[in-house]
Amino acid sequence: xxxxxxxxxxxxAAVFTNNILLTNYLGMCSFLGASRExxxxxxxxxxxxFVMTTTSVLNWVVYYGILKKLxxxxxxxxxxxxxxxxxxxxxxMIIDRVSARLYAALGIFLPLIAVNxxxxxxxxxxxxxxYTFIQSLAYGFGSGVGWTLAIMAxxxxxxxxxxxxxxxxxxxxxxxxxxxxIMALAFTGFNGMMNIS
Amino acid sequence: MAxxxxxxxxxxxxxTNNPVFVQVLGICSTLAVTNVLKNTVVMCLGxxxxxxxxxxxxxxxxxxxxxxxxxxxELLVAACYVIMIDIGIKAYAPDISKQLGPYVGLIITNxxxxxxxxACALTSPPWIAFVDGISSTLGYSYVLxxxxxxxxxxxxxxxxxxxxxxxxxxxxxxMVMAPxxxxxxxxxxxxxxxxxxxxxxGGATNA
Numbered sequence: 001x002x003x004x005x006x007x008x009x010x011x012x013a014a015v016f017t018n019n020i021l022l023t024n025y026l027g028m029c030s031f032l033g034a035s036r037e038x039x040x041x042x043x044x045x046x047x048x049x050f051v052m053t054t055t056s057v058l059n060w061v062v063y064y065g066i067l068k069k070l071x072x073x074x075x076x077x078x079x080x081x082x083x084x085x086x087x088x089x090x091x092x093m094i095i096d097r098v099s100a101r102l103y104a105a106l107g108i109f110l111p112l113i114a115v116n117x118x119x120x121x122x123x124x125x126x127x128x129x130x131y132t133f134i135q136s137l138a139y140g141f142g143s144g145v146g147w148t149l150a151i152m153a154x155x156x157x158x159x160x161x162x163x164x165x166x167x168x169x170x171x172x173x174x175x176x177x178x179x180x181x182i183m184a185l186a187f188t189g190f191n192g193m194m195n196i197s
Numbered sequence: 198m199a200x201x202x203x204x205x206x207x208x209x210x211x212x213t214n215n216p217v218f219v220q221v222l223g224i225c226s227t228l229a230v231t232n233v234l235k236n237t238v239v240m241c242l243g244x245x246x247x248x249x250x251x252x253x254x255x256x257x258x259x260x261x262x263x264x265x266x267x268x269x270x271e272l273l274v275a276a277c278y279v280i281m282i283d284i285g286i287k288a289y290a291p292d293i294s295k296q297l298g299p300y301v302g303l304i305i306t307n308x309x310x311x312x313x314x315x316a317c318a319l320t321s322p323p324w325i326a327f328v329d330g331i332s333s334t335l336g337y338s339y340v341l342x343x344x345x346x347x348x349x350x351x352x353x354x355x356x357x358x359x360x361x362x363x364x365x366x367x368x369x370x371x372m373v374m375a376p377x378x379x380x381x382x383x384x385x386x387x388x389x390x391x392x393x394x395x396x397x398x399g400g401a402t403n404a
Contacts, residue, residue: 028225078276117225117306124299169390173221181379
C-alpha cells in the first residue's frame with residue numbers, strides 16, 4: 001500500500017495534512033520554548049529541516065541495511081537515538097570549523113535538536129509506515145518543513161501578541177497552546193485533500 | 198533529613214513544581230494519546246517506570262559518568278528501559294501497542310526524562326533521584342489522565358471504552374482530533390493557575 005504513494009504525496013502530506021507538530025504533538029518543548037522571536041524560530045527551523053532529512057535517510061539505511069538483516073529490529077530505539085545524537089554532534093563540530101556565521105545561526109540549536117522528539121518521531125513513523133527510501137527522504141524533509149512552518153507562524157503571532165492583554169493565569173504557555181490549537185484547527189482544513197496515516 | 202527532603206520533593210512535583218502546568222515539559226509524546234483513556238494509562242505507566250528507573254540508574258552511576266558524554270549516557274540508559282517497556286506492552290497488550298505506534302519509543306526523547314536526569318539524578322543519591330523521578334511523572338500522569346477522561350467522554354461518549362453518555366448524545370469530534378488536545382491542556386493549565394497557583398502565592402505573579 002505505501003508503495004503506491006508518490007514522493008510528492010508524502011511530502012505534501014508531511015507538511016500540511018499530517019503536520020508532525022500540529023497533528024502528532026511532536027517537538028512541543030522547543031516549539032513552546034523557542035517561539036518568542038521570529039529570528040530564533042527561523043534558525044531553529046532550518047536546523048531541524050537539515051537534521052530531520054539527513055537522520056531519516058541515515059536511519060532508513062541502517063534499519064533496512066543492518067538491523068533488519070540481523071533480526072535486531074527491537075534495538076531500533078537505541079540505534080536511532082545514538083545516530084541522531086552523534087550526527088548532531090558531528091555537524092555542530094563541522095559547522096564550527098567551516099563557517100563562523102553559520103555556526104552563530106545554527107550551531108547553538110544543534111544540541112537542542114538531539115533531544116527534539118520530532119526528529120526521532122519522524123524516523124519511527126517512517127519505519128512503522130514502511131516507507132521506501134525515496135518516501136523516507138520526502139517524509140523527513142516534509143516533516144522538517146512542516147515543523148518550521150508551524151514554529152515560524154507561531155513566532156510571528158507571538159511577536160504581535162506581546163502587547164495584547166491575556167487573561168490572568170493564561171499567560172505564556174497557556175495562550176501559546178490555544179494559538180497552537182487554532183492553528184491545528186486551520187490545518188485540519190487540508191485533511192480533505194489527502195491523508196496518509 | 199533525607200526523609201523530609203524526599204517528602205518535600207514529592208509534594209512540589211505534584212503541585213507547585215508540576216512538570217506539565219508549571220514547567221511545561223514533556224507534553225510531546227504523551228498528549229498525542231490522550232484521546233483514549235486506556236492508551237493514556239498505559240503510556241503514563243511506561244513513563245513512570247522509564248523515568249524513575251533511569252533516574253536511579255544515572256544517580257547510581259553519577260560518579261563514573263564524564264560530564265562531556267553525560268547526555269548520550271542518559272539517552273542510552275533511557276533507551277534500554279524503553280525497549281523493555283516496548284517489548285512488555287507488545288507481549289501483554291498487542292492491540293494497545295499497535296495503537297500507540299511510535300509514541301512508546303518517543304518516551305526516550307521525553308523532556309521530563311532528560312530534565313530529571315540533568316536536574317536531579319546527576320547530583321543526588323539514588324533514593325532522592327527515585328522519589329524525584331516517580332513523583333514528577335505521577336504529577337504528570339494525573340494531569341494527562343484528567344485530560345484523557347474529558348476528551349474520551351466528550352469525543353467518543355465513552356469512559357474506559359464503555360458507553361456512558363445518554364442516548365442521543367452527539368460526539369464532539371473535535372475532541373478526539375489534534376486541536377482538542379491543545380485546547381484541553383490550555384484550559385486545564387488556566388484553571389489550575391487561576392484557582393490554585395496564583396491564590397497560593399498570594400496573587401503575586403500578575404506578570
